[in-house]
Amino acid sequence: MGERHLSRVPYMPRNQAYLDPIRSAPEGPDIAAFFDMDGTLLAGFSAYVFAQDRLRTPDIRHLGILREALAYRMGRSTFESLLRASAKMLEGETVEQVEKQAERLFRRNIAGLIYPEARAIIAAHRARGHRLIMISAATQFQVAAVADDLGFDEVIGNRLEILDGQLTGEVLEPIIYGDAKAATAVEVAEEYGIDLAESFAYSDGGEDLPLLEGVGNPRPLNPDKHLAAESKRRGWETLDFESRGRPPLSFILRTAAANMSMVPAVGAGLLAGALNRDRRQALNLAMSTWGEFAVAISGVDVQIEGEDHLWSARPCVFLFNHQSNFDGLLLMKVLRKDVTAIAKQQLSHMPLVGPLFSFGGVVFIDRTDHEQAVNALQSAVNTIRDGLSIAIAPEGTRQPTPNLGPFKKGGFHLAMEAGVPIVPIIIHNSHDVLPRGGRVMRPTTVRVTVGSPIPTSHWKTKDLDTHISDVRELYLETLGQVSGPKP
Numbered sequence: 344m345g346e347r348h349l350s351r352v353p354y355m356p357r358n359q360a361y362l363d364p365i366r367s368a369p370e371g372p373d374i375a376a377f378f379d380m381d382g383t384l385l386a387g388f389s390a391y392v393f394a395q396d397r398l399r400t401p402d403i404r405h406l407g408i409l410r411e412a413l414a415y416r417m418g419r420s421t422f423e424s425l426l427r428a429s430a431k432m433l434e435g436e437t438v439e440q441v442e443k444q445a446e447r448l449f450r451r452n453i454a455g456l457i458y459p460e461a462r463a464i465i466a467a468h469r470a471r472g473h474r475l476i477m478i479s480a481a482t483q484f485q486v487a488a489v490a491d492d493l494g495f496d497e498v499i500g501n502r503l504e505i506l507d508g509q510l511t512g513e514v515l516e517p518i519i520y521g522d523a524k525a526a527t528a529v530e531v532a533e534e535y536g537i538d539l540a541e542s543f544a545y546s547d548g549g550e551d552l553p554l555l556e557g558v559g560n561p562r563p564l565n566p567d568k569h570l571a572a573e574s575k576r577r578g579w580e581t582l583d584f585e586s587r588g589r590p591p592l593s594f595i596l597r598t599a600a601a602n603m604s605m606v607p608a609v610g611a612g613l614l615a616g617a618l619n620r621d622r623r624q625a626l627n628l629a630m631s632t633w634g635e636f637a638v639a640i641s642g643v644d645v646q647i648e649g650e651d652h653l654w655s656a657r658p659c660v661f662l663f664n665h666q667s668n669f670d671g672l673l674l675m676k677v678l679r680k681d682v683t684a685i686a687k688q689q690l691s692h693m694p695l696v697g698p699l700f701s702f703g704g705v706v707f708i709d710r711t712d713h714e715q716a717v718n719a720l721q722s723a724v725n726t727i728r729d730g731l732s733i734a735i736a737p738e739g740t741r742q743p744t745p746n747l748g749p750f751k752k753g754g755f756h757l758a759m760e761a762g763v764p765i766v767p768i769i770i771h772n773s774h775d776v777l778p779r780g781g782r783v784m785r786p787t788t789v790r791v792t793v794g795s796p797i798p799t800s801h802w803k804t805k806d807l808d809t810h811i812s813d814v815r816e817l818y819l820e821t822l823g824q825v826s827g828p829k830p
Contacts, residue, residue, distance in 0.1 A: 361460070361582050364560060365467040368541065375535070375542040376468040377528055377554060378461075380479040380486055382547035383564045384493070385456040386587030389485040390429070392452045396444065397432065422480065422520050422550070427513075429482075430503050434512030438505055441484050449488035454743035455778035457489070459787075460584045461564070462745070465493055466823075468543070474535060478528055478554070480520045492744050494825075499527060525553035549573060586775065590783040598784045601637040601672070608633035609699065626703050627680035634675030642786025643669075643776055645676060649793035652766055656796035657681065658732045659766045660758040664818055665736035666745055666774040669784060673773055674734055677791060682732040685723055685753070687740070704731065708753075720757055727761040734768075737815075745774045747824055750815050755807060758799045767794035767814065769821045792821050 368374060381388040433441060468475060476497040477490045486500040501520075504513040517523045532539050543560040544551075549569030555561035563574045563581045574581045585591065609629045616625020638645060661682065663674060674684075688709040690700060700707075706723045723733050735757065738748040758765045771790035777783070794817060802810055819825065 359463065362463060362467045364562075365464065365471060365473075365543070368471055368473070368543075368560070370472045372472055372474045373536055373538050373541075374471070375474045375476050375532065375537045375539075375558075376465075377476050377478050377542065377544040377558065378465075378495075379546035379548065379551055379554075380477060380481055380489060382567070383545050384458060384461045384477075384489065385453065386458060386565075386584075387456050389448075389453055389481055389489075392448050393444070393485065396448055423518050426480075426482075426501060426518060426520075430510070430514045431512045433503065433510045436510050438508055438510070441510065442487075445484045446488055449492075450743040450779075452780065453489065454492065455780040456587055457493070457744070458565075458584050459586050459772065459775040460582070462493065464545070469494065473543075474537065476528075476531060478519065478524055478531075480518075480524065492746060497531065499531070521550045522553050524551065525557050528554055528557060546570070555579070586785055586787075587778075590785070594783050594785055597641050597786070598782070601640040601784060604636035604640055605633050605699075608636055623681070630675045630682075630703070631679040634672055634677075634679070637672040638676045641669075641672075641776070641784040643673075643784070644788045645673065645791060646788060647677065647791045647793065649795070652793040652795055653678065656764045656766055658727050658730055658761075659764045659796060660727070660754055660761070661732060661734040661766050661768050662737050662754050662814070663734060663768040664747055664770055664822075665738050665741045666770055666772070667741065667777045667779070668781075669773045669777040669789075670736075670741075670770060673770065673789065673791070674768070677768070677793075678732070678734065681730065682734055683726060685719070685733060685735040685757075706733070720753060720760070723757055724761045727757075727763055732763075733757065737811075741779050742774075743779050745772060745822075747815070747818055747822060750811050752807060752811065755799075755811055755814075759802050759804070759807075762800055764796035764798050765814065766796050767817060768792075769794065769818050771822060794821070 365376075378384060381390070465475060474497065475493075475495045476499065477486060477493075477495045478499045479486050479501075481500050483498075483500045483502055486498055490498040499519060501518060502515040504511040504515050517527070519527055528544070529539070531537070532542070539557055540559040542558045543562055544555050544558040545562050545564050546555060547563065547565045547570065548567055552570070552573060555563065561577075561579050563570050563579055565583055566574055566581050571581060573579075611632055612625040612627070612629025615628050616622055658681075661674075661678065663670065683704040683706070684700075685706045685708060686700060688707045690705075691707045704726060706719050706726065708719045727733055733754075735754040737750040737754050739751045739753075740748075742748045755765070769792040771792070772787070773789050775787045776785055776789060797814065799810075
């Protein structure tokens with residue numbers, strides 16, 4: 344096979360040529376897609392996240408793991424030694440303790456490191472019916488939440504020994520690394536009748552050359568220097584993503600400029616409102632201008648399906664799934680005028696944003712105070728009856744991944760009380776622009792689907808759970824996600 348050029352895929356999901364080999368592959372579960380995790384699916388290494396969290400607590404064992412990590416990084420120690428040292432640090436802890444830490448760190452840190460392009464690759468394999476197998480040198484606690492979120496069929500990681508619900512500090516054999524990882528993949532292939540000659544393998548590290556050599560479609564992702572050099576020598580096409588990890592300076596400057604665009608937008612709105620003595624005109628102009636400026640400056644292309652539904656049933660309750668801090672700017676661009684929102688009480692205390700939201704009629708809710716929340720919802724009902732629409736996230740908060748969370752009842756009660764329709768705003772991938780915990784916006788294409796207005800005038804309180812479930816199923820179906828937890 345002749346040498347193929349090395350391609351650097353820009354962070355623009357609309358450019359999906361890297362999915363073509365998958366889309367043209369045979370269908371069926373006898374073809375597997377093997378994925379390494381750290382550096383391949385994630386921008387970075389989960390072990391670092393766990394280690395940083397551990398270092399916040401005083402423990403003499405941390406000195407040993409630090410020495411081992413430094414020695415491994417300098418090439419003076421082996422991965423096996425590092426893994427065993429890490430296992431010793433957990434000796435005596437319960438499985439429940441470690442699982443809770445893993446889930447917390449996934450939601451707070453690791454979920455935002457998953458490459459959107461990796462999600463697209465996994466989705467393409469799933470569409471072909473391929474068996475999705477994560478095979479990682481990380482431990483079972485590091486891989487579980489990532490694998491569950493991405494929907495893997497099989498998960499293989501290094502296993503720490505457990506006795507009576509506690510970790511013993513030992514690692515079970517075999518240690519999944521290098522040749523042993525490739526051998527494990529062969530065993531799995533034999534178990535499931537997988538055709539390795541038609542299968543795919545994805546990794547970022549030179550230690551996984553045996554795994555990549557063992558399949559017909561080796562696909563190095565974000566390769567290290569060793570793997571990049573070997574890939575060039577062997578004629579393997581490599582993919583190198585920029586959508587996570589350290590952002591280029593241009594992305595940082597775009598983000599700063601997008602945030603600063605609030606100043607001229609609000610200034611223009613206040614000037615127009617003062618000249619015409621029209622507060623609503625001031626708010627509408629400020630909102631739409633800031634949304635247009637910020638989205639354009641950040642390099643995001645917004646594609647809207649069902650745009651007519653944005654205007655056909657106002658006033659209404661707009662329900663949007665909440666993936667990102669970018670959603671606020673996105674909604675200002677999409678909704679444009681005569682709309683306010685319901686937001687958590689904490690935002691009212693933020694400099695600039697709090698006073699601006701208050702001036703715009705945003706209804707703040709204290710989730711810890713039931714009586715205040717009820718009164719706030721009644722205020723929102725009055726706002727709707729005055730002719731304004733309300734935007735609210737039925738999930739209640741941003742989700743750590745693009746997967747839809749459970750729906751709360753507040754927005755549905757609000758629509759019923761006000762006697763107005765619900766208009767679903769289904770955001771497909773604003774998480775790609777700015778994941779939870781992220782600070783820099785990334786240029787991409789964001790898809791938005793606006794559903795037909797859903798009348799609520801005939802709804803009864805006793806049937807509310809059924810109505811909420813039906814609406815949530817609409818979101819899941821539109822997003823291409825399977826049914827998850829119900830409200």
